[in-house]
Amino acid sequence: MKTNVTLPDGSVRSYDGAVTAMDVAKSISEGLARNVLSAKVNGEVRDASRTLPEDCTLSLLTWNDPEGKATMWHSSAHVMAEALEALYPGTKFGIGPAIENGFYYDVDFGERSISDADFAAIEAKFKELASKKLTFERTAVSKTDAIAYFTEKDDEYKLELIEGLPDGEITFYRQGNFTDLCRGPHIPDTSGIKAMKVLSLAGAYWRGDEKRKQLTRLYAITFPKQKELDEYLVMLEEAKKRDHRKLGKELDLFTFSEKVGAGLPLWLPKGAALRERLINFMKNAQEKSGYEQVATPHIAHKNLYVTSGHYEKYGKDSFQPIRTPDPTEEFFLKPMNCPHHCEIYKSRPRSYKDLPIRYAEFGTVYRYEQSGELHGLTRVRGFTQDDAHLFCRPDQVKEEFMKVIDLVLLVFKALNFNNYEAQISLRDQLDRSKYIGSEENWVKAEQAIIDAAAEKGLNTFIEYGEAAFYGPKLDFMVKDALGRKWQLGTIQVDYNLPERFELEYVGSDNAKHRPVMIHRAPFGSLERFIAVLIEHTAGKFPLWLAPEQAIVLPISDKYVEHARVVTALLKEHDIRASVDERNEKIGRKIRDAELSKIPFMLVLGEKEVEANTVSVREQAQGDMGTMNPLQFKELVATRIAQQMAGL
C-alpha cells in the first residue's frame, strides 16, 4: 500500500504504508515537524498524529495559519481546564472553544467564586502543566461509555452535550489527568505553548440561554513565544488608549447626556465639523457619479412601514408610535430611509430611459437598540446613514455595483484604510425557500456581484447563506491600524421593496417592469464610521479632515496681535487655524497642541514677526524650520493633494 500526498504547492509525495501528517512533516524537515500544530487533510482540519488516507491533499498547519492558531488555542483551553480542575476540584465544564483572539472556557465553579485575583494562580498552574509536554490522546468512545464517564464525574453540561451527539461519532481527548469530550483536533503536545495569560472573566449563560444557569467564562490566550504575548498585551493597551469613547471626550468631539437619553450622541462643534466634512466629501463624490440628493422627514405614517414590512417585523420592538389628536392615526420615527425613497420613485411614471435613478440622503434614522447593546458611537439609537438607493434594470446591476465599489474604495483611500477585503454574501446553496425574488434575477445579481468585484480586483471571499432574504450583498471589512476587523461599507441588492411598493418602469417593449433596488452606504453610519476612524487614526485625523489644521503659538503676549493677523490670513486661504492666546510659556502651548493632535503648530516670536515668517512644527514630528505664511499654506495644500492623489 502506498500513501500519496498532494502538498499545497502541487507536489506529490509517495510513502510506503500508512503515514501520519507528522511523518510527512518529518520527511520534509525536522524544523517543520517541530512547528506543526495540526493538518488540513482534504479540507478538514485534523490531528497531525492521525493516519492519512491513501490519497489526500495535505496542508501542514503551523502558528502562521489561522487554523493552526485555533488548534493551539483549543488545546490550550483543555490545559486551562486541567489547571482549573487541579486548583478547584469539583469544577464542572461547559464548552471551551478557540475564538478570534485566544480561547475561553465556560465553567461552573459551584459555590466558589473566582475573581481576577485568582488569574495568577491559574496562569502558574497552566504553565506548570504545559511545560510537562503533555500529549493529546484521541479515543473514540461509545455513547454509553461517554455518558458513564461524565455521570461518574457529575458534569451535567457535558452530559447534555453528549445527548445531542450521534453514537459512533463521539471522541474523547485526554492530556495529563484531564479527559474532555471533544471533536478535536489538537496539537501534538503542549511543549509549544510558552506563554499564557488569563485575560478576563465574565458571566455567560449555558448555551446562550438567559433562562439557564450562568456559568463563569474565562477568556485567555496563549502564544509560542513570551515576546508575542508581550506584544499582544501592548496592543491591547494601545487599543484602550485609542478607544473612541475616551478620545471623543479628550478631543471634544461628542458627548452623551442622561437627560437626552442613552444611545443618542450629542455632537460638539469639533465633532460636528468632522461630520460635515465627511458629508461634503461624500456629496461631492456622489454628485460626480450621478446621484441626486433627496430629503425626507424624520417621521412617517404607519402605513409606510406596513407596506415596507418593517412594521410587522420590528414595530413592537422599536420606538412606539407618535400620536396625533386623531386617535386612529399613528406615526413612526423612521428606522430606514428606503421606504421614503421608494415613494419618491413612485411620484411619477418611470421609463427604462430614466434608469438608473440614484437617490442619496444623509438620513438620520432611529432604532430602539436593546439597552445592553448600546456602545459609544458604534451602537446607538439615532444615527445618520450616508444612504442611497439605486433603482435600475436587472442588466444594470453589475455596472452599478462597480460604480459603488469605486465610491467605497475612494473613501478607504482618502482615510488611509489600506487593508480591506470584501465579503460576497450569497444564498444558501441548499435551502432556497427562504429567499424572495425570481431564480433568474438572483442568479443574475449574484453573478453580477461576483463579476463586479473581480473586475475591480477586490480581495474577496464568498459566504453562502449570508445573503439577506431579499437579496445578495457585498460588505467591506477593513483592518485598522491595530489589525482589528470592522465591517464598514455595504452594498445590497433588494427584490423585496420594489415588490412591496409595486415599483415599475415602462420598458422599450412598452410593458411594465419591476426595477431592482440597490441599497448602499459607503460609510455605513457616520457615527460608527467616525468611531472606527478615531480608533484607526488614534485621533490624528488626515489633514483634510482635521477639525483644526493649525494653531498659532505666540511666544509671549507681545506677539498675540501679529499671531491674529497671520491666523486671519490662513483662514482666508481656507486653512482651519486659531491662536493660543493664553498667558503660558511656549513649551506649555506646544504640549497642549500636541495632545490635541493639531497637525501643525506655528510658533511665532520676535524673529518671525520681523521676518514675517512662522516657525512650523508638525504634530508628533517636530520642528520643520521657518517659512512665510503663504509657503505654509502651500505646504498644507501639497500635503492634502498627496493624500487625495488619484482620487
Add this chain to the structure above:
RNA sequence: GCCUUUGUAGCUCAGGGGUAGAGCACUUCCUUGGUAAGGAAGAGGUCCCGGGUUCAAUUCCCGGCAAAGGCUCCA
C-alpha cells in the same frame, strides 16, 4: 432584554453613618518665557435619581436611570 461591576468637582479618581478631598482643567494676580507641563491665590459639588432604615444617609438596604464588561439580538 438578561447577568456582574460601577456612578463623588468640567476631567481622572481617593474617601467614608456626623454637611467632602487630591491632581489636572477653570478664574485672578505675578511672570514675558523660543519647541511636550513657570509660580501663587481663588472659585467650583443635589456625593446619579426616588424611597426605606437611623437621632443623623453621600456612605447601609430596596427600586429606578446611566455607564463598563459579558450573554442574547440587530431593518
